[in-house]
Amino acid sequence: xxxxxxxDPIADTKAPDGPIETRWxxxxxxxxxxxxxxxxxxxxxxxGTGLAGGSAAATLAEQGYHVRSYCYQDSPRRAHSIAxxxxxxxxxxxxxxxDSVHRLFYDxxxxxxxxxxxxxxxxxxxxxxxxxxxxxxxxxxFAREYGGLLDTRSFGGAQVQRTFxxxxxxxxxxxxxxxxxxxxxxxxxxxxxxxxxxxxxLVVVDGRxxxxxxxxxxxxxxxxxxxxAVVLASGGYGNVFYLSTNAKGCNVTASWRAHRKGAYFxxxxxxxIHPTCIPxxxxxxxxxxxxxxxxRNDGRVWVPKAKGDNRNPRDIPxxxxxxxxxxxxxxFGNLVPRDIASRxxxxxxxxxxxxxxxxxxxxxxxxxxxxxxxRKAIEAKYxxxxxxxxxxxxxxxxxVPMRIYPAVHYTMGGLWVDYDLQSTIPGLxxxxxxxxxxxxxxxxxxxxxxxxLADGYFVLPNTLPNYLANAGSFGKIDASHPEVVAARVxxxxxxxxxxxxxxxxxxxxxxxxxxxIMWEHCGMERSEAGLRKAIDEIRVLREQFWQRVRVPxxxxxxxxxxxxxxxxxxxxxxxxxxxxxxxxxxxxxxxHFRAEHQTPDGEAQRDDDRFAYAAAWEYTGDxxxxxxxxxxxxxxxxxxxxxx
Amino acid sequence: xxxxLRIWRQKGPEDKGRMVTYRVEDVSPDMSFLEMLDVLNxxxxxxxxxxxxxxxxxxxxxxxxCSLMINGEAHGPQRGTTACQLHMRQFSDGxxxxxxxxxxxxxxxxxxxxxxxxxxxxxxxxxxxxxxPTGSAPEAHSVPVAKANADAAFESAACIGCGACVAACPNGxxxxxxxxxxxxxxxxxQGQPERYTRVIGMVDAHDEAGFGGCTNIGECAAxxxxxxxxxxxxxxxxxxxxxxxxxxxxxxx
Numbered sequence: 001x002x003x004x005x006x007x008d009p010i011a012d013t014k015a016p017d018g019p020i021e022t023r024w025x026x027x028x029x030x031x032x033x034x035x036x037x038x039x040x041x042x043x044x045x046x047x048g049t050g051l052a053g054g055s056a057a058a059t060l061a062e063q064g065y066h067v068r069s070y071c072y073q074d075s076p077r078r079a080h081s082i083a084x085x086x087x088x089x090x091x092x093x094x095x096x097x098x099d100s101v102h103r104l105f106y107d108x109x110x111x112x113x114x115x116x117x118x119x120x121x122x123x124x125x126x127x128x129x130x131x132x133x134x135x136x137x138x139x140x141x142f143a144r145e146y147g148g149l150l151d152t153r154s155f156g157g158a159q160v161q162r163t164f165x166x167x168x169x170x171x172x173x174x175x176x177x178x179x180x181x182x183x184x185x186x187x188x189x190x191x192x193x194x195x196x197x198x199x200x201x202l203v204v205v206d207g208r209x210x211x212x213x214x215x216x217x218x219x220x221x222x223x224x225x226x227x228x229a230v231v232l233a234s235g236g237y238g239n240v241f242y243l244s245t246n247a248k249g250c251n252v253t254a255s256w257r258a259h260r261k262g263a264y265f266x267x268x269x270x271x272x273i274h275p276t277c278i279p280x281x282x283x284x285x286x287x288x289x290x291x292x293x294x295x296r297n298d299g300r301v302w303v304p305k306a307k308g309d310n311r312n313p314r315d316i317p318x319x320x321x322x323x324x325x326x327x328x329x330x331x332f333g334n335l336v337p338r339d340i341a342s343r344x345x346x347x348x349x350x351x352x353x354x355x356x357x358x359x360x361x362x363x364x365x366x367x368x369x370x371x372x373x374x375r376k377a378i379e380a381k382y383x384x385x386x387x388x389x390x391x392x393x394x395x396x397x398x399x400v401p402m403r404i405y406p407a408v409h410y411t412m413g414g415l416w417v418d419y420d421l422q423s424t425i426p427g428l429x430x431x432x433x434x435x436x437x438x439x440x441x442x443x444x445x446x447x448x449x450x451x452x453l454a455d456g457y458f459v460l461p462n463t464l465p466n467y468l469a470n471a472g473s474f475g476k477i478d479a480s481h482p483e484v485v486a487a488r489v490x491x492x493x494x495x496x497x498x499x500x501x502x503x504x505x506x507x508x509x510x511x512x513x514x515x516x517i518m519w520e521h522c523g524m525e526r527s528e529a530g531l532r533k534a535i536d537e538i539r540v541l542r543e544q545f546w547q548r549v550r551v552p553x554x555x556x557x558x559x560x561x562x563x564x565x566x567x568x569x570x571x572x573x574x575x576x577x578x579x580x581x582x583x584x585x586x587x588x589x590x591x592h593f594r595a596e597h598q599t600p601d602g603e604a605q606r607d608d609d610r611f612a613y614a615a616a617w618e619y620t621g622d623x624x625x626x627x628x629x630x631x632x633x634x635x636x637x638x639x640x641x642x643x644x
Numbered sequence: 645x646x647x648x649l650r651i652w653r654q655k656g657p658e659d660k661g662r663m664v665t666y667r668v669e670d671v672s673p674d675m676s677f678l679e680m681l682d683v684l685n686x687x688x689x690x691x692x693x694x695x696x697x698x699x700x701x702x703x704x705x706x707x708x709x710c711s712l713m714i715n716g717e718a719h720g721p722q723r724g725t726t727a728c729q730l731h732m733r734q735f736s737d738g739x740x741x742x743x744x745x746x747x748x749x750x751x752x753x754x755x756x757x758x759x760x761x762x763x764x765x766x767x768x769x770x771x772x773x774x775x776x777p778t779g780s781a782p783e784a785h786s787v788p789v790a791k792a793n794a795d796a797a798f799e800s801a802a803c804i805g806c807g808a809c810v811a812a813c814p815n816g817x818x819x820x821x822x823x824x825x826x827x828x829x830x831x832x833x834q835g836q837p838e839r840y841t842r843v844i845g846m847v848d849a850h851d852e853a854g855f856g857g858c859t860n861i862g863e864c865a866a867x868x869x870x871x872x873x874x875x876x877x878x879x880x881x882x883x884x885x886x887x888x889x890x891x892x893x894x895x896x897x
Contacts, residue, residue: 059778074699075765077805078707094785130781137781139774139834141798148788166798172706173801180773187769195762218754247701281674286682287703388705391722391729394673457778506689508682552694557656558755560697561689 003535003580003623010264010616010627014463015119015419020635021101024123027419028462032469039064042468043227045212047199047254049076051171051449052432053233054178055456061190062181063461065468068225069182069191070214072198072249072563077179080235080247081452084171085292087155087163088449090128095152099160101125106636107158108447111337112412112440113590113606114638115267115614117631119419120437127458128450132164134457138177142166156293156445157335157643163446168292168384174449178456198563199254200491202230202261202428205483208474209258209428213491217563220556222495224479224488228471229427229464232258233456236411236433238271240571240578241523242515244408245277245290251567252574255415255434263423264616264627266416266436268574269582272443272591273524274409275341278392279361288407289392291364291385293445296334296341298369298378299402301325303362307352313363313401324348332643339442339591339604340643342406346524347602349405356403365401406524410448412439412591413581416616416629420463421455424616429464431455436614441590495555498565503548507564510545514538514568514575522579527595531583535576542572577617577624584626587611599640608638645671645737649684651696652744654753661753663742673733677720678703678710680732681743697756705729705869708804711811712757713744718808718867726806726869746807748816750854761807763853764821771845772825774834793831800828802870812867815856820864822850823880824872830883840887847884 016026034042042065046057049071057069071079091104104125109116132150136142142164143151155163166173185191194214201213203224211226234254238244259265276291302323304316324344326333336344345362348354355361370378375398379386386397393403414436421429421437432452439447477484521527521534545568553559588597588604589611597605612633618625646669654661668684675683678700685695701709705726712727714720720730735741743757751759789797801824809820826843829835835842851857858877865874 055778062777073701073707073709074761075805077765077768078701078709080702080707083702083704083706092784130779133781133784134776134778136784136787137774137776137834139797139829139832141794141801141828141832143798144789144791144794146791148790148794149785166801169706169802172804173798176801180768181776181778183765183769184773184775186765193765195765245704247707248703249701282672284672284675284679284683286676286679289704387724388729391725391731392676394731394733461778504690506686508686550689552689552692558697558758561695 004584005623005625007618007625007627010416010629012117012119012418012629020118020122023119024126031463031466034465034468036064040066042066042471043068044229044231044464045070045225045227046231046233047212048079048233048235048432048434049179049182050079050081050233050235050432051175051178051452052456053231054079054175054182055453056231056233056431056460057191058178058181058185059457059461060464061185067185067191068194068227070194070197070199072196072217074196076182076193076195077176079175080250081175081449082172083247084449085168085290086294087153087165087170087446088131088174089155089162089444089446090132090164090450091125091162092129092132094150095161097160099162103160104128104162108438108444109440109636110641111442111444113442113604113641114440114608114612114633114636115589115631116438116440117614118633118635123459124438124451124454127454130458131450131453135174135177138181140166140173140177142173157332157337158444171449174453178453199234200257200566201487202258203484203487204261204425205477205481206475208426210477211484213487215491218558220559222488222491224484226477226479226484228468228474229429231429231431231460231464232415232434233431234434236414237571237574238408238411240514240575241408241518242511243280243285243288243519245274245288248287251570253567253570256570256574258415258423258425258428260619262425262619263428263430264416264618265413265577266614266616267413267441267581268578268617269522269585269592270412270441270590271408272338272410272412273342273406275338275345275406276364276404277407278389279356279403279405280358289388290407290409291389291402291404293338295364295382295385298381299334299364299366300368301334301362301364303348303353303355313355322348322353329643336643337442338445339593343524343593345406361403361405363401364404366397367401370398410443412436412441412443416614420466421460422463422467427467429460431460441592494566495562498549498551498562498569499555501547501549501551503550505548505550507549507551507561507568510541510549511564511568511571513541514571517541518575518578522582525593525595526582528583531579534579538572538575538579545569545572580624581615581617585611585615606638606640612638645673645732645735647671647735648740650740650742653696653756656755657752671732673731675732676703676728677712677714677730677732678728697758699758700728703728706804708806711746711759711806713746713811715742718746718811719869724869724871746811748810749856750816750818751807751810763855764805764807764818766853767818767822767846767849768825770849771838771842772829774829775838776834787833789832797828797831800824800872800876803872804870806869808867808869809864810855812863813856814861814863815859817858817864818850818853818855819858819877819880820868820872820874822846823876826880826883827876830879839883840890843880843883844887
């Protein structure tokens with residue numbers, strides 16, 4: 001293709017071979033250790049304080065390392081992990097319903113549509129059980145049964161009840177547990193916390209990650225922070241679509257800056273579109289709100305059979321309604337996985353049968369459940385969600401069906417890492433949503449929290465020491481080292497450039513337009529023609545951005561427009577790579593659906609012969625270089641997913 | 645609808661600050677309050693003015709970052725609702741709306757509507773945790789927790805740390821925030837070993853940070869978007885009294 005070149009294959013060299021259930025234990029044993037007396041002389045930078053970053057910073061500090069932690073929010077407690085609703089998976093098998101580490105491993109590899117690395121996923125399933133123990137010990141108020149033991153539920157179509165939860169606020173409670181462990185270490189002087197600081201560049205010296213350049217968002221001061229290793233826990237990049245369920249501040253800048261310095265970016269086109277979000281209400285829309293997936297347990301999804309039928313939904317008789325998920329997928333019905341439910345909603349709306357003022361919505365109807373179980377029972381289960389829906393839309397879902405539509409929710413792609421979670425830059429480790437490692441082409445519900453905490457509490461603290469054990473040979477550097485100065489100057493120049501354009505368009509107007517291009521052509525369904533068009537449009541728009549953007553104010557002090565401008569500038573570059581990745585992957589898998597590659601009945605068609613690999617992209621400044629990591633499936637054999 | 649906004653503008657901590665009037669037109673009732681401010685900010689930028697700085701992030705009522713005093717009420721007129729979840733259908737055409745930052749000694753203004761709430765982090769740092777270093781945890785089911793206690797712990801744990809309680813309190817007290825965490829952790833068996841040192845540490849940190857004392861006015865619980873009950877402060881006081889009597893930290897006491 002004319003848009004990229006292909007380089008040498010890449011391989012994970014850290015995962016031991018042998019039986020899969022022994023690999024993690026062997027890796028831990030073979031990894032080098034750092035003497036407790038030496039740990040306090042070593043500094044680790046952790047960027048981001050969500051489930052992954054918060055738990056990693058706390059745990060590394062408990063081990064005795066000196067940690068410097070950074071977040072853009074005003075407090076580490078506000079990282080976007082806090083918004084996760086549903087729950088966290090763990091292979092505890094407390095229900096005695098046939099769950100096991102192997103089954104969680106199997107479900108995750110299959111759910112990821114056979115595009116993840118078996119060794120990593122098995123380890124994730126193994127440590128899942130430790131996470132629950134850890135969080136309970138911290139006082140996380142999980143839901144409990146009357147006997148005092150932990151309650152679990154089935155989630156996202158899983159056939160076992162392995163999801164632990166704290167009402168609809170599981171992410172909040174797990175994050176506050178990690179945050180409190182972090183605050184304890186801050187109080188003890190083991191972690192130096194820098195809130196309202198944003199990483200704007202990675203410092204690489206002699207091929208190793210040795211620090212970051214940060215901007216103090218309150219004073220505007222730009223400083224270089226040096227360390228023996230850098231950990232990125234900076235989350236996903238769903239905001240490249242402008243509208244998503246992410247927090248407004250979520251961005252790709254930390255990852256993208258590292259990518260530009262040599263860290264490969266893997267599978268950027270794998271994005272998860274969540275089927276149950278509140279539809280867009282107008283041009284002013286600034287974000288989309290998720291309605292928990294659990295609603296599909298009792299709600300029935302439908303649209304009118306006839307196009308353009310805009311009668312009040314209560315006036316549409318049963319036989320003129322199309323319960324399309326129940327019709328197309330009789331065995332899973334309304335509980336089909338996220339990617340399938342999302343695409344089905346898009347299809348009926350494309351046919352002109354969507355509902356609501358924009359025609360981009362489908363009904364999620366609780367009338368049957370209310371009749372069957374009573375309003376009280378529905379209130380007890382979903383009361384808080386129904387209230388939230390009413391606050392946002394002004395409609396009462398007990399009386400009229402909810403309107404929902406898919407929205408960007410999570411990004412499976414991210415910086416490429418090996419089994420040790422180290423990127424292609426030695427000393428740069430990437431954890432949580434920011435890496436690409438565990439979810440393949442589609443993430444299962446309640447697995448994001450599991451992965452974030454697995455990486456932060458249990459994986460990184462066991463693999464990072466292997467790297468730090470050699471820190472004695474890294475060589476001393478200080479802020480006057482030419483590479484360090486160059487990184488800082490580059491940041492200062494970029495900020496000056498953004499401030500000096502003084503054009504006639506706002507940052508948000510560019511971001512919104514970029515998001516529309518991405519949603520249209522690199523969203524739920526992608527095609528060669530659409531992706532090529534998107535790449536052209538992104539390039540034109542990016543050029544416009546650098547000529548016409550207006551960033552008011554100066555670099556001194558709090559300047560929220562300037563913060564946004566830097567983030568959007570990086571989103572432009574990422575967007576192009578996402579489209580190239582989506583274009584080159586001539587198959588459909590998980591969240592990546594190519595119109596040209598579907599079965600006769602419209603389902604995703606993988607091409608394992610050509611595409612059973614992770615695509616790791618190298619930045620060159622010109623055409624990116626593709627490095628393929630072959631994926632081997634020794635334990636879970638690829639099959640076509642079927643939910644009919 | 646058309647509205648008149650009177651918004652607090654303050655360049656920085658040293659600036660005295662003042663209310664500035666803006667008119668906004670064609671506001672859709674489906675907009676969130678913050679989206680209405682977004683639209684105003686877009687206009688200000690194109691007119692060559694500095695946009696209004698305000699804190700926000702998740703915009704779904706859970707991160708606790710948004711913090712607006714709207715017509716003198718923390719997070720505005722709708723009960724149990726953060727400013728980011730407040731929608732314009734709560735207002736009427738022709739309304740005048742005053743928008744101010746949280747005002748409290750412990751929360752100094754950074755710029756416009758943005759304040760510094762790091763004092764809350766200091767309170768948590770002084771004891772708002774259970775010491776459980778990673779790897780040391782026993783099997784989760786080894787200690788059952790009575791459902792009633794687990795549920796009550798959850799109620800208190802729902803605090804989002806937004807600071808509305810402080811902004812609403814005539815004394816600028818952070819006692820509801822502190823009490824919510826004390827209550828959560830004292831209701832579970834894992835929290836018992838540090839129960840009394842925790843409450844002393846947190847209350848000391850609260851006082852040091854410049855928060856005022858609690859005089860049982862109850863504005864905090866009325867303003868709380870997450871419904872943290874006022875009786876958590878009673879629990880805190882009880883634990884505090886016991887801790888003082890026991891001389892927390894003394895072996896065998």
